[in-house]
Amino acid sequence: MSRVVLSICTRCDGGEQLHDDVKALRRARDLKETFKVNDVRCLKCCDEPVAIELEGRRRSTYTRVCLGRSDAVALVDAVVAYAALAPDEELPERLLPGEEG
Secondary structure (H helix, E strand, C coil): CCEEEEECCCCCHHHHHHHHHHHHHHCCCCCCEEEEEEEECCCCCCCCCEEEEEECCCCCCCCEEECCHHHHHHHHHHHHHCCCCCCCCCCHHCCCCCECC
């Protein structure tokens, strides 16, 4: 399993709270080696906050919008599933909370 990156727009309304919730879950579930959490200032999806981007080496990049604090657990679960994928394997869209960005 290779480490992947989850970027959360903290400029979006509610973004800082989602970022903090995801980091707390990552810490509580001992997932620091599984994924990194970045706070970014803008993912250019300002019409539909909160925006996130999920990326990893030799993996598709996913952008999701319309996320909130209530999506934190589902988001962490999706990131763990994404990190477990074989290179070039796709994550089922149904696993990602929010809407396609």
